[in-house]
Amino acid sequence: MTNTTLSGSDFLLVEGGKRLKGAVKISGSKNASLPIMMATLLTKEPCVVRNVPTLLDVKNAVELLELIGANVKFEDHNVFVEVKRLQNYVAPDYLVRRMRASILVAGPLLARLGKAVVGMPGGCSIGARLIDQHLKVFEKGGAFITVRNGYIHMEVEKIKPVEHTFEVITVTGTENALMFLSRCEKRSILRNTALEPEVIDLIEVLRKMGVDIEVEGRTMVIRGNPELRGFDHTVIPDRIEAGTLAVAGFITGGDVVLEGVCPEHMGSQLEKLKEAGAVIEILGLDKIRVIGNSKINPLEISTSEYPGFPTDMQAQFTVLCCIADGVSQITENIFENRFQHVNELQRMGAKINLKGRTAIVFGQDRLSGAEVFSTDLRASASLVLAGLVAEGTTVVREIHHLDRGYERLEDKLNTLGARIERITNARSTG
Numbered sequence: 001m002t003n004t005t006l007s008g009s010d011f012l013l014v015e016g017g018k019r020l021k022g023a024v025k026i027s028g029s030k031n032a033s034l035p036i037m038m039a040t041l042l043t044k045e046p047c048v049v050r051n052v053p054t055l056l057d058v059k060n061a062v063e064l065l066e067l068i069g070a071n072v073k074f075e076d077h078n079v080f081v082e083v084k085r086l087q088n089y090v091a092p093d094y095l096v097r098r099m100r101a102s103i104l105v106a107g108p109l110l111a112r113l114g115k116a117v118v119g120m121p122g123g124c125s126i127g128a129r130l131i132d133q134h135l136k137v138f139e140k141g142g143a144f145i146t147v148r149n150g151y152i153h154m155e156v157e158k159i160k161p162v163e164h165t166f167e168v169i170t171v172t173g174t175e176n177a178l179m180f181l182s183r184c185e186k187r188s189i190l191r192n193t194a195l196e197p198e199v200i201d202l203i204e205v206l207r208k209m210g211v212d213i214e215v216e217g218r219t220m221v222i223r224g225n226p227e228l229r230g231f232d233h234t235v236i237p238d239r240i241e242a243g244t245l246a247v248a249g250f251i252t253g254g255d256v257v258l259e260g261v262c263p264e265h266m267g268s269q270l271e272k273l274k275e276a277g278a279v280i281e282i283l284g285l286d287k288i289r290v291i292g293n294s295k296i297n298p299l300e301i302s303t304s305e306y307p308g309f310p311t312d313m314q315a316q317f318t319v320l321c322c323i324a325d326g327v328s329q330i331t332e333n334i335f336e337n338r339f340q341h342v343n344e345l346q347r348m349g350a351k352i353n354l355k356g357r358t359a360i361v362f363g364q365d366r367l368s369g370a371e372v373f374s375t376d377l378r379a380s381a382s383l384v385l386a387g388l389v390a391e392g393t394t395v396v397r398e399i400h401h402l403d404r405g406y407e408r409l410e411d412k413l414n415t416l417g418a419r420i421e422r423i424t425n426a427r428s429t430g
């Protein structure tokens with residue numbers, strides 16, 4: 001029997017009670033990097049994407065681009081891509097299962113090649129994660145779509161201009177539609193679009209490539225260009241990583257400076273932190289200071305599309321509410337099952353009642369360290385935060401979820417004075 005060593009099932013040991021102090025640099029945005037990397041499929045010319053975080057999801061995106069025929073080099077947070085010829089137009093099932101955002105190859109492949117076959121992105125632990133809105137835009141643009149053998153088969157002769165109102169505000173749906181229409185010269189209109197900073201960053205790139213895009217409220221008018229240019233673009237900072245570290249600094253009663261951030265992308269989160277009692281100082285264009293104190297005020301949070309409070313920060317703020325002086329209410333409006341961190345927080349002594357999409361959180365002095373299991377990316381981050389303010393040591397398992405969206409979060413927190421150790425626990429099977 002040969003031994004195969006599975007990839008390590010890393011876990012983190014988090015020691016509670018340390019107040020975070022000091023400065024740390026924030027990485028580039030995962031959710032801007034992924035669509036912008038897929039946009040490179042739209043041109044034969046060389047493209048450069050800078051400030052890209054070293055994450056599992058980015059490595060998956062590189063693997064997918066190479067499968068399709070791109071020549072990709074990823075070094076020191078810069079991705080160099082050249083797609084002279086497409087060899088393939090299939091995003092295989094195993095990759096889509098690893099990374100749902102693989103669906104973002106569909107728009108560019110249809111625009112450049114007229115063909116795309118993508119493994120059906122199943123739901124994930126936080127919800128059904130439908131893509132009906134993506135497909136509706138493609139169909140309106142003339143694509144024929146069939147689903148068989150677990151794959152979505154899409155084909156289009158010549159993309160027609162589209163006038164579409166999204167029934168649901170969807171981030172990757174908006175991104176896919178923009179890339180799908182990017183080479184169609186006639187005018188298209190998209191209404192009820194997403195306006196997340198990551199969507200706007202993709203629009204900046206498409207404009208550099210030669211696409212004419214006007215944004216008026218949630219309405220976008222697109223005039224494409226059949227010959228799109230290469231680009232050199234620096235990705236915006238990751239507002240969710242920044243928010244996660246800001247919450248860490250506040251709940252530990254610390255004093256942290258976050259560098260390389262974009263304060264205006266964090267408006268709703270910083271407002272909530274101030275309501276909770278944080279002192280927030282904006283230090284110039286790309287730096288903020290977050291100062292905690294002993295008292296944490298309870299909050300009322302309701303997630304919504306940007307510029308509302310981001311669903312990707314709900315789990316982290318739930319931890320803040322667990323140790324607030326009073327009762328908080330958190331409503332998750334975007335995904336139907338994004339409270340899986342609650343079970344694990346309750347193992348640490350949190351008092352939370354779930355009623356449908358709302359969590360009622362009864363704040364206490366502190367949590368107690370325990371062995372907890374990550375279920376999804378942001379839940380994983382929230383368990384690390386909980387460990388920082390728990391008595392004793394917390395073991396956070398299944399942190400491959402964390403590594404999908406955070407570049408060595410434990411190193412960043414340790415730079416600020418936390419005591420977190422990563423244990424790589426390579427297992428082997430007979």
Ligand code: EPZ
Pocket residue numbers: 030031034101127128129130131132133134135168169170171172173194198311312334335336377378405
């Ligand atoms: C993006 O996911 C982000 N991922 C998510 O970040 C983020 O949580 C989410 O937007 C909401 O802000 C990337 O950008 C790669 P949606 P996306 O389409 O585009 C429903 C993280 O933690 N919907 O905006 O998949 C859907 O079911 C990740 O970094 C439809 O019904 O989210 C959901 O309930 C997690 N039909 C809601 O809309 C569709 O065709 C929002 O989904 C599309 C979506």
